[in-house]
Amino acid sequence: MAIRRIFVANRGEIAVRIIRAARELGIATVQAFSAADRDMLAARLADVAVPVGPAHATKSYLNKEAMLKAALDHGCDAVHPGYGFLSENAEFAEMVEKAGLVFIGPKAETIRAMGDKATARLMAAQAGVPTVPGSEGRIEGIDEARRVAETIGYPVMIKASAGGGGRGIRVAGTAADLDKLIPQASAEALAAFGDGGLYLERFVPRARHVEVQILGDGENVIHAYERECSLQRHRQKVWEEAPAACLSPAVREALCESAVRLAKSVSYRGAGTLEYLYDDDRGDFFFIEMNTRIQVEHPVSEMITGVDLVREMIRVAAGEKLSLSQEQVKVSGHAIEVRINAEDPARGFMPAPGAITSLSVPGGMGVRFDTMLYQGYSIPPFYDSLLGKLIVWDTDRRMALLRLARALSELKVEGVPTTAALHLALANDPQVAAGSVHTRWLEDWLQAHPLVPADARPLPLTA
Structure with missing residues (x-):
């Protein structure tokens, strides 16, 4: 079926990303907003913005009935859930489909099967995919x-x-x-x-976190290669790269093939990610879970392959076949994404909502900033602290790190503290440059670097 109007059942930067992809396809958008989000950028960009409840997420963005009613009342024929909130809620996906709307994501039964991590492990084992x-x-x-x-x-x-x-x-x-x-x-x-x-x-003590981006149309499944997400704090990703520099070509091929095999076994539709632990010492990889949605770090996969994952999600949800074959997906260069959060690294990463008094966004070749910010916007205290994602691309990892440091030095977000200075310090760290990290590395690094000055500047760079 043709999709003419999408209800965006999310907020923040992913809502902006969905609206832009829909507009490029000639599709109108209706944006949900809570009482705290009336002035958010997505509400300004959408064709229509609709209130769905109070500030608290349980009464707005997590309110399945309110979301569906708003979509139906405003003539939408599809719902995009983004990530978080209701994106992996099988009951919501089922409600949307039963109401005659298209859920832009996998079928409810797929979400239900793969969303339970214990069940997903069993299904992976049945598909011949190694598990921890x-x-x-x-x-x-x-x-x-x-x-x-x-x-x-x-x-x-x-x-x-x-x-x-x-x-x-x-x-x-x-x-x-x-x-x-x-x-x-x-x-x-x-x-x-x-x-x-x-x-x-x-427990694998020095594991690296590697994940494979897949796309399916319900019959065919392809991959857009892998990402490494080993730099984590309290098991929350803060920095992502593609491709994973730690993998050999043979391991990369086996890893990506296993992800496609598992996704095909559940007739996967839409964008999804299969997450793995990679044992750097032994060269083994193990499936740990699947995310049946678009992910925060999807832009690095887009940057190295040129595949618009959100646009492709919308197309296959409308019943179209994948627009490209596996042979057409090629890797070019290296991409890095860092999450810019409204948090103060010098105070234990305390969330810091407030008004954006000044904003200067970096530019130049190979630089992308996916954000919900604009000057004068007031960040509400009710939701995740993610403000945006700074993504850079260059011909190889070394040059991408140099470009990241340059872009971070240009990024200016005034009015609230952010994690930009942390990423600038990491971009200049010799161990990060050498790729000598694992999922617990950042926790140890933060113990040795307890305070990141707000006015940190890049070290002298040499090409």
Whole structure:
């Protein structure tokens, strides 16, 4: 079916990204906004902006009934959920489809199957995709957890079956730790996702986080290669790159092929990401979970392949086939994305909402800034602190790092503290330049660099 009007069931920079992609396809947009987001950039850019509830997300962006009613009342024939909020809510996807609208993403049954991480592990194993040794599905109580942990060996990771974003995760080094941490992880998962289910995995201490971007039309599936997301704080990604410099060509081919195989096994439609742990010491990779949505870090894949992932999502949701074959997807150069958050690194990354008094965005070849900001905009205190993503591309990783440092030195966001200075320090760090990082590296680095001055400037650069 032809899509003529999309309801944007999200906010912030991803809402802006969706509106721009829709406009390029000649599709009108209706933007949802809460009471706190009346003046956000997406509401200004959309053809129509619609209030959906109070500031609190549970009463607006997470209110399935209010979102669907607004879409129907304003003549929309499709809903794009972006990332976060209702993007991986199978019930919402089902409600949208039953109302006769198109959900721009996978089918509800796919979200349901792959959204439960324990189920996804089982499906990966059935598709012949390697998984981290762990429990077969959810654990049913402490006694079963102890038996699994003794079988796979300590330390083990306790992980929430639902949700993401690093919540509901603990590392247990002993049986006593397991007894103490399982109730904590379950309670956190229940509060965050409404589901306290857990599963166990062997803990890989110096793992790298590598993920594969895939696209499907329900029949055919292709990949847009992989990204590395090992620079994390409290299991939240802060810096992403594509391609992953740590992989050999043979490992890259096997990794991407495994992701396509698993996505095909569930007849995947839309954009999705399969996440893996890569053991740098042994050269092994293990599937850990699938995100059945577009991701924050999708621009680095777009920059190295030239594939517009959001536009392709809209096209396949309308019933079209993928517009390109695997052979047409080529990698060119290297891209890096850093997340610019309204947080103060000098004060423990405390969120810092407030008014943007001045904004100067970097430009030049190979520089992209996906953001929701404009001068005078007041950042509300109710949501994620992400302000935008600075993405750079260059012919190789070394040149991309130099370009990133240059672009960061030009970025000026005044009125609130941001994480830009942190990224500038990382861009000039010799270990980052050497690629000698893993998922716990940044935590250790922050211990040695507890304060990042707000006025940090790049070190002298040489080409």
